[in-house]
Each structure stands twice: as C-alpha cells, then as structure tokens.
Amino acid sequence: MTATPGTLGAAAPGGGALTARPRGAGRGRRRSPLQTSARIVILVVVFGYLVLPLFAMLEFSTRGDYGTRDLASYAAIFDYPDVVDGIVTSLEIAILTVFGMLLLLVPTMVWTVVRVPRMRRVVEFLCLLPLAIPAIVIVVGIAPIYRWMGQHLGVFGASPLTLAFIDIILVLPYAYRAIDSGLRTVDVATLADAARSLGAGWPRAILQVVVPNIRGGILSASVLAVALVLGEYTISSLLSFHTLQVVIYLLGKRDPFVSVAVSLAALVFAFILLYVITRFAPGAGERAERAPEEEPAT
Amino acid sequence: MTGAPVTAPASSGTTAAGPATRGAGSxxxxxxxxxxxxxxxxxxxxxxxxxxxxxxxxxAFTTAQGGVTLDNITRMFTDEVFVSAFTKSIQLAVATAIAGAIFGALLAWAVVRGDPNGQLRQIVIAASGVLAQFGGVMLAFAFLATFGFNGLVTIFFKSYLKVDILTDASWLYGLTGLAVVYTYFQIPLMLIVFLPSLDGLRQEWYDASASLGGGGWAFWRHVGGPILAPSFLGALLLLFTNAFSAYATAAALVSQGSPIITLQIASQFQSEVVLGQENVGKALALGMIVIVSIVMAVYALIQRRASRWVR
Structure with missing residues (x-):
C-alpha cells in the first residue's frame, strides 16, 4: 500500500492537501526533538525580526493624543490630495505596465517556442539583462531620452504615465520567469499548430488557445508587475514624477504619522495581492503534480 | 486574416506564415x-x-563638449569620495548578503520542514515577496517607526527599561542603520531564492544516508551540504547585487552626505555639477554595471551547476 500517497496525488491535481499529508507524515518520522526546537527558535527569532518593524508601524500610525489609540492618521490619508493623486498615478502606470508587458512578452515568447527555438536563449538573456543593470544606472542613461520625449512629444511625453516604458523593462526578468514556467507546463507548439490547422490566425491562436492555457503564469507576471510599479521609487523620484512612493517620501517630511499609515496600508495591499497568487498561481499546482515524482510510488 | 484559410485553401498559399509555403525552396x-x-x-x-x-x-568616456576623455574614469579611481562610496557599498553589500543568506536559509529550512502546501508556507512566501521586492522607502519608514527618535523600541527602552541602549537613534541614519534595514529585506529574498533548492532535497537521499548509518550531521556534511552549496553561493551573489544596487531605502534613511555609490550617483545626477565633471556620474554608473555584471556572470555559472541536482 506504499503506492497510495503517490496515486492519490496524481489523481487529485491541485488537491494539494491529499499529497501533503502523507509527505508531512513521512518527514515527521525523522524529526528529532532537537530539530523541532531549533525550528521553533529560528521561527521565533527571525520572524520576530521581520515582524517587529511592521508591528511598530501599526503602533506608530495609531498613536492618538495623550497616549490614546485612534485611526486618525488613516482617515487623514484622504486629506492629502497629492497622496490620492500619487495612488491614482501609480495605479494607472501599473495598468499600462501590465498590458504593455503582456503585449510585448507573450507573443514573443510563444513565437520563440513555436517557430524560432534558436532565439529562445537570446530573448531569455535580454529579459534577464535588467538584473545586471541597476535602476539608478538606467535613470542616468534614460534621462536624455525622457528629456527628448518631454520636448518633442508634447503632453504625452511629459506625462508620468511614460514611466510605464521603464517599468516594463524592470519587470521583464520576473515576468519572463513567470510566463516561462507557464509555457513549460503545456505543449504550446502542438496547441498552436492545432489551432492554426483548424483555421485560426496567429492572433487568435495566441489569444484564444495559448493564453488560456498559461493563464497562471500570466496572472503571476501581472501581479508582480503591479507590485513592482506600486513600489517603484528610484526612477520616478529622479525623473521628478510624483508616483505613490515619491509622495510617501515627501509626506514623511511633513507628517510622518500619515506617511507610515500609507506605507503600512500599501504593504498590506501588496501582501494580499501576492498571497492570492501563491494560492492560485501555477506554483501551487506544480508542487502537487511534482509530489509523486519526488516520492516514487515504489 | 483570422480564420480565413480554412474556407479558402488557395489563400493560405499567399499568407507567408501558412504551412503551405513550407516548400524546400522557400x-x-x-x-x-x-x-x-x-x-x-x-x-x-x-x-x-x-x-x-x-x-x-x-x-563615461566623453567630455561635456563631446570629446573623448579618460578623465571621468580616472576621477572615479582617484577621487577619495568616489573610492570610499564604492568601498562602503561593497562592504555593505557583502555584510548584508552574508547575514541575509544565513538567516534566510535558516528560515527557509524552518519553513520547508512544515506542510508543503500549508498556510504557514504560503503566508511566508507571500510576505517575503512583499518585503523583499516592494519595500524601499516604506521599509525605511518602518524602521524609523521602530528605532527612530520617536520609535516604538526607542520609547520602550527609554521609559520602561530606563537603560541607555538604543535611546540615541542617530545610528539608524548612517551606515549601521542601512546594514540593519538591508538585512531586513535580504532575509526574505534569500527565502524566495533558496526555498526551491531545499524542496529539491529528496527523502530518498536522507533515507539512503540513514540506512548507511548516517545521522543528521553526516547527512548535511556529506549529502545535503554539498548539494545545496552551489545554490547557496548563487543566492549569496544575488543578494550581493540586490544590496549593491539598492537606492530607495538609502535615499529615505541617510540624512547626511552620500556615503554609498547609489546615493553618490543620484547626487551627481541631481546637481548640475562642476564644470568638467558633467559625465563623472556616468563613469560611476558604468563602474556599477561592471561590478554587477561580473557578479551576475559568476552567478550564471554557479546556477548551471546547481541546476544539475535541483530540478
């Protein structure tokens, strides 16, 4: 009956709990008391270090007059119009970045898989390149280009929304990995050829056949892009665009309590976004599918 | 062009991408x-x-007038301020990479012991993503709220413990403060990078080691350690570049001067600088690219080796 855990796992893709239980039990066998206590000590100490500043933010932002607690700092967020503007600007950039990134990356990556596998390494290299070029360096190099756009492209060229162009570059490494892991789980070449042989053109084959099959990867790439845009400071501050982070920074000089309140709210929002993808993105399913392979049924 | 070829086979010959044109000649x-x-x-x-x-x-190699020059590069290597900024950035990155890698690896180990699809693991991964990649300015504020002049810990020490530790918050605004905050976002990054490698350690390897009489220590010394070493080294390098390139936290925290290289580049960029030094900032930026590229190249080599075991 040793085969049971593996078969259960295979029969229930996504039913992670079924595979997880026996694996956990298997590991528990060799867990000595020393290991357990070491684990608890590490969790408490390192978690303590990670949680303390977050708790301090909560404490700091809820300070009222004369030692009382209130939510005035949170309510005051909306009294600062530039904070609201910053949030709106950043969200608009985030939407543009997500669509721009998908439009640029998905057809290109599908095409490299289906038609020109030789170029796959090149595209991968270019996508990972931003990891080797710090954001501050990109600012220095891109400032002349933005100056040119501001002078020659009118209202559009001077808009903070143009930051989406750079944010798409910054998110490439993460988006590439997310979409790539999606593409690896399905046979895209066969899917695309099947769609084409049934009469679909390339746009339709990609949009209606390939995209639904890699939606997990696309979802993670999009959420990572949103998180990146909302957290981006270096480039917007040096190019003098008032995005969320720049506004938070400026507010910190005027009203530290409200700026900490905005920061904590933004961190919590980002956490919820990322928690949703770790639950529903391909990663979770992948682990469940991989479990039988890691623990051969024999 | 969508859907046309099916009803009109002849037209598929004219669309270049169609399979019909796949003749040997073309x-x-x-x-x-x-x-x-x-x-x-x-x-x-x-x-x-x-x-x-x-x-x-x-x-980096031109003057403001467009002539070729090596002055910018020379200045980067000779000017005390720039040399010190590079040195401090590298020291900061090395120190926080090592601290972050050790604590992050331990945390990853503690998390991976638990239920692989459990709540703890998913929460930790999501929280790590936020703290590692989202932070910047906001993490600086978090530490100001903790250790700043009016911070939680500072006030606690002052009013309840009556001891004189951490009551002078000025350390937070200098390199020490940077090291503490950087370590804070290095730990979750390490967790994200290292967790898949730990997942790759298989139960059979442990069983095989145990059946040959090896205990926990022997397993880590002869099996787990050597297998994880390349991933650990690779993660260490990634953490180095992460700290070395970081700007937002430093910009929000450091109150005086520009002790590290990213701040130095920013101040060169923002102030219309001294005549003859217009492109020094670009030389410094090029210096950063060179350092990060070398580290990333080594990382890619190590990664290739690491992927042999961790699939």
Whole structure:
C-alpha cells in the first residue's frame, strides 16, 4: 500500500492537501526533538525580526493624543490630495505596465517556442539583462531620452504615465520567469499548430488557445508587475514624477504619522495581492503534480 | 486574416506564415520571416534598455563638449569620495548578503520542514515577496517607526527599561542603520531564492544516508551540504547585487552626505555639477554595471551547476 500517497496525488491535481499529508507524515518520522526546537527558535527569532518593524508601524500610525489609540492618521490619508493623486498615478502606470508587458512578452515568447527555438536563449538573456543593470544606472542613461520625449512629444511625453516604458523593462526578468514556467507546463507548439490547422490566425491562436492555457503564469507576471510599479521609487523620484512612493517620501517630511499609515496600508495591499497568487498561481499546482515524482510510488 | 484559410485553401498559399509555403525552396526565406516577428521586442528592449546603457557607457568616456576623455574614469579611481562610496557599498553589500543568506536559509529550512502546501508556507512566501521586492522607502519608514527618535523600541527602552541602549537613534541614519534595514529585506529574498533548492532535497537521499548509518550531521556534511552549496553561493551573489544596487531605502534613511555609490550617483545626477565633471556620474554608473555584471556572470555559472541536482 506504499503506492497510495503517490496515486492519490496524481489523481487529485491541485488537491494539494491529499499529497501533503502523507509527505508531512513521512518527514515527521525523522524529526528529532532537537530539530523541532531549533525550528521553533529560528521561527521565533527571525520572524520576530521581520515582524517587529511592521508591528511598530501599526503602533506608530495609531498613536492618538495623550497616549490614546485612534485611526486618525488613516482617515487623514484622504486629506492629502497629492497622496490620492500619487495612488491614482501609480495605479494607472501599473495598468499600462501590465498590458504593455503582456503585449510585448507573450507573443514573443510563444513565437520563440513555436517557430524560432534558436532565439529562445537570446530573448531569455535580454529579459534577464535588467538584473545586471541597476535602476539608478538606467535613470542616468534614460534621462536624455525622457528629456527628448518631454520636448518633442508634447503632453504625452511629459506625462508620468511614460514611466510605464521603464517599468516594463524592470519587470521583464520576473515576468519572463513567470510566463516561462507557464509555457513549460503545456505543449504550446502542438496547441498552436492545432489551432492554426483548424483555421485560426496567429492572433487568435495566441489569444484564444495559448493564453488560456498559461493563464497562471500570466496572472503571476501581472501581479508582480503591479507590485513592482506600486513600489517603484528610484526612477520616478529622479525623473521628478510624483508616483505613490515619491509622495510617501515627501509626506514623511511633513507628517510622518500619515506617511507610515500609507506605507503600512500599501504593504498590506501588496501582501494580499501576492498571497492570492501563491494560492492560485501555477506554483501551487506544480508542487502537487511534482509530489509523486519526488516520492516514487515504489 | 483570422480564420480565413480554412474556407479558402488557395489563400493560405499567399499568407507567408501558412504551412503551405513550407516548400524546400522557400525554407530560408520562411526562416528569415520567422525572425521578423521578434523585431518589436528587440526594438523595445533596444530603445529602453540597451540605448540607455550605451548612453552611460559612451558618456563615461566623453567630455561635456563631446570629446573623448579618460578623465571621468580616472576621477572615479582617484577621487577619495568616489573610492570610499564604492568601498562602503561593497562592504555593505557583502555584510548584508552574508547575514541575509544565513538567516534566510535558516528560515527557509524552518519553513520547508512544515506542510508543503500549508498556510504557514504560503503566508511566508507571500510576505517575503512583499518585503523583499516592494519595500524601499516604506521599509525605511518602518524602521524609523521602530528605532527612530520617536520609535516604538526607542520609547520602550527609554521609559520602561530606563537603560541607555538604543535611546540615541542617530545610528539608524548612517551606515549601521542601512546594514540593519538591508538585512531586513535580504532575509526574505534569500527565502524566495533558496526555498526551491531545499524542496529539491529528496527523502530518498536522507533515507539512503540513514540506512548507511548516517545521522543528521553526516547527512548535511556529506549529502545535503554539498548539494545545496552551489545554490547557496548563487543566492549569496544575488543578494550581493540586490544590496549593491539598492537606492530607495538609502535615499529615505541617510540624512547626511552620500556615503554609498547609489546615493553618490543620484547626487551627481541631481546637481548640475562642476564644470568638467558633467559625465563623472556616468563613469560611476558604468563602474556599477561592471561590478554587477561580473557578479551576475559568476552567478550564471554557479546556477548551471546547481541546476544539475535541483530540478
């Protein structure tokens, strides 16, 4: 009956709990008391270090007059119009970045898989390149280009929304990995050829056949892009665009309590976004599918 | 063009991408056309990534008038301020990478012991993503709320413990403060990078080691350690570049001067600088690219080795 855990796992893709239980039990066998206590000590100490500043933010932002607690700092967020503007600007950039990134990356990556596998390494290299070029360096190099756009492209060229162009570059490494892991789980070449042989053109084959099959990867790439845009400071501050982070920074000089309140709210929002993808993105399913392979049924 | 070829087979001969044109003679042309579809991507990356990099690289070797010069590069190596900024950035990155890697690896180990699809693990991964990649300015504020002049810990020590530790918050605004905050976002990054490698350690390897009489220590010394070593080293390098390139936290925290290289580049960029030094900032930026590229190249080599075991 040793085969049971593996078969259960295979029969229930996504039913992670079924595979997880026996694996956990298997590991528990060799867990000595020393290991357990070491684990608890590490969790408490390192978690303590990670949680303390977050708790301090909560404490700091809820300070009222004369030692009382209130939510005035949170309510005051909306009294600062530039904070609201910053949030709106950043969200608009985030939407543009997500669509721009998908439009640029998905057809290109599908095409490299289906038609020109030789170029796959090149595209991968270019996508990972931003990891080797710090954001501050990109600012220095891109400032002349933005100056040119501001002078020659009118209202559009001077808009903070143009930051989406750079944010798409910054998110490439993460988006590439997310979409790539999606593409690896399905046979895209066969899917695309099947769609084409049934009469679909390339746009339709990609949009209606390939995209639904890699939606997990696309979802993670999009959420990572949103998180990146909302957290981006270096480039917007040096190019003098008032995005969320720049506004938070400026507010910190005027009203530290409200700026900490905005920061904590933004961190919590980002956490919820990322928690949703770790639950529903391909990663979770992948682990469940991989479990039988890691623990051969024999 | 959507859907047309099915009802009109003849037209599929005219659409270049259609299978019908896949004759032996037109194969080369067909292949070339395939590459055309990649042009938008290359143009985009060329405009917004390669071109800026070239502007930096070429600018580092030119004067404000456009003449060729090595002065900017020379100044980077001779000017006390720049040498010290590079040195401090590297020290900061090394120290926080090592601290972050050790604590992050321990945390990853503690998390991976638990239920692989459990709540703890998913919460930790999501929280790590936020703290590692989202932070910047907001983490600086978090530490101001903790250890700043009016911070939680500072006030606690002052009013309840009556001891004189941490009551002077000025350490937070200098390099020590940077090291503490950087370590804070290095730990979750390490967790994200290292967790898959720990997952790759298989139960059978442990069982095999145990059946040969090996205990916990023997397993880590002869099996787990050597297998994880390349991943650990690779993660260490990634953490180094992460701290070395970081700007936002430092900009929000450091109150005086520009002790590290990213702040130095920013101040060169923001102030219209001294005559004859217009492109020094670009030389410094080029210096950063060189250092990060070397580290990333070593990382890629190690990663290739690590992927042999961790699939």
């Amino acid at each position: 194969r080369r042309l067909y292949g070339a056309r395939n590459y055309l579809a990649l042009i938008p991507f290359h143009v985009y990356v060329g405009l917004f990534l390669i071109l800026p990099t070239l502007i930096v690289a070429i600018g």
